[in-house]
Amino acid sequence: MKTIIICISVHHGNTKKIAKAMAYVLNADILEPVNIDISNLEEYDLIGFGSGIYGWKHHNSLLNLIDKLPQTNKRAFIFSTRGNFIRIVPLKNYHNKLRYGLLKKGFEIIGEFSCLGLDTSGPLRFSGGKNKSHPDEKDLNDARKFTVGLKNGFKFTEIMGS
Ligand SMILES: Cc1cc2nc3c(=O)[nH]c(=O)nc-3n(C[C@H](O)[C@H](O)[C@H](O)COP(=O)(O)O)c2cc1C
Structure with a gap:
């Protein structure tokens, strides 16, 4: 199963x-969206798409890349790190734009993963930020378990992680 992960991680490298x-x-x-040659994606069986959450959605460069992709029936998975633990909106909403973008292109989404990441955005920078130790070893282990599941052909219907 040839896999590529397209990831952009601009705030603290959490998602990376x-x-x-x-x-x-x-x-x-692992490649950043700007370095993707769309014609080369043909050779992959599975594509992972991930970034931090910025303003309730994935990074624009990732969303813009998806807009440019041709129709496909490839399998994909989505992941993110985020600052908010208390879910003002359901966690699923943070992935909506990316998920719907991929579904519109014909991707089959076989799993989604999210966990907390250090967040020093806005006024948080004055206190050193929140989720200071995240992603931590448990987050990384959760991500590994999720990916082992994907590798073994498992499909996740809920967003995994914390
Ligand atoms: C400009 C900006 C906007 C953000 N918006 C959100 C948000 O809407 N919801 C959230 O949970 N976290 C938000 N965060 C926190 C990031 O999602 C979090 O720190 C993430 O781990 C950053 O990942 P990265 O280091 O891979 O870029 C925001 C951070 C920045 C810098």
Whole structure:
């Protein structure tokens, strides 16, 4: 199962840590959206899409890339790190834009993962931020378990992680 992970992690590299844990399990390459040559995606069986959550959605460069993709029937998974533990909106909503973008292109989404990440946005920077130790070892282990599930053909219907 040839896999690529497309990840952009601009705030603290939180999502990149998760991407690396996943890539190790799947023996996958990790590339940023700007470095993707769309014609090369043809060779992959599974594509992971991940970033931090910025303003209730994934990073624009990831969303813009998906807009440019051709119709497909490939399998995909989604992941994110985020600042909010208390879910002002259901966690699922944070992934909506990316999920619907992928579904519109014909992707089959076989799993979604999210966990907390250090957040020093806005006034949080004055206190050193929140979720200071995240992603922590448990988050990375959860990401590994999720990815082992994907590798073994399991499909997740709920967002995994914390
Ligand atoms: C400009 C900005 C907007 C953010 N918006 C949200 C948000 O809407 N919801 C949330 O839970 N976290 C939000 N965060 C926190 C990030 O999602 C969190 O820190 C994430 O782990 C960053 O991942 P990264 O280090 O991979 O970029 C925001 C952070 C920044 C810098």
